[in-house]
Amino acid sequence: MSICVTDLVKRHPGAAAPALAGLCMKVPTGKIASVLGRSGAGKTTLLRCLSGLDPFDGGTIDVGGVTFGAGAKHGSFGGRIGLVFQTFELFPHLSVLDNCTLAPRVVRGEARSRAEARVKELLAELGIEDKAKAYPEALSGGQKQRVAIVRALAMEPSVLLYDEPTSALDPALKHEVGRTLRRVADTGVTQIVVTHDLPVAREASDLVFVLDKGRVAAFGPPAEVIAEAA
């Protein structure tokens, strides 16, 4: 599904200036968008508003034609939007399979066999089907990240958001992230990636948005925008 953000405003209590000050962005279905910007530009605030973790004060967010306005308790837009956390947040005492099937079983009441079948397919799509029975401590950073992505995909979101997906990874693994995002995009999921990592943004995304003071200061294909920003 496409995502369209119009005039998004978010004021944190006690802050002098709004963290988001009329931000607009549009990401077509199945595309990968990177969100860049200096510290304090509003990137994390945008992710939190999009994912439904925080309410916002003005503007609208449209996901696949369903529009939510300020103050709406949209949750994660009825599960349409998933979030992959920076530090993966896997449960150490659960196997990969149980980490990934927990939410479908508990939140959606799905039968274990159905959830496991879908998760095994997703693990295979991301090339880690042999890790289904492993525990997080036995995984590399890149494998943990792919498990975190499968866990989010297990809830069948249409849009997936990432907070700094390369920050916990060894530099040698960073190029793997681009490949993983591309595999997810091939399934039709729209992805928005907050990152400080210019090479990852350049290699992995279709579109780049540069935030400044809570607005989009520049956007376009990575080769154009990142060359200008450099």
Ligand SMILES: Nc1ncnc2c1ncn2[C@@H]1O[C@H](COP(=O)(O)OP(=O)(O)OP(=O)(O)O)[C@@H](O)[C@H]1O
């Ligand atoms: N809970 C909060 N209370 C008050 N102000 C906040 C809060 N969270 C963020 N801010 C302010 O909102 C602005 C945007 O912050 P945000 O964390 O979204 O920036 P960012 O682009 O993600 O920065 P970074 O790259 O450092 O993570 C900053 O001025 C920040 O100080």
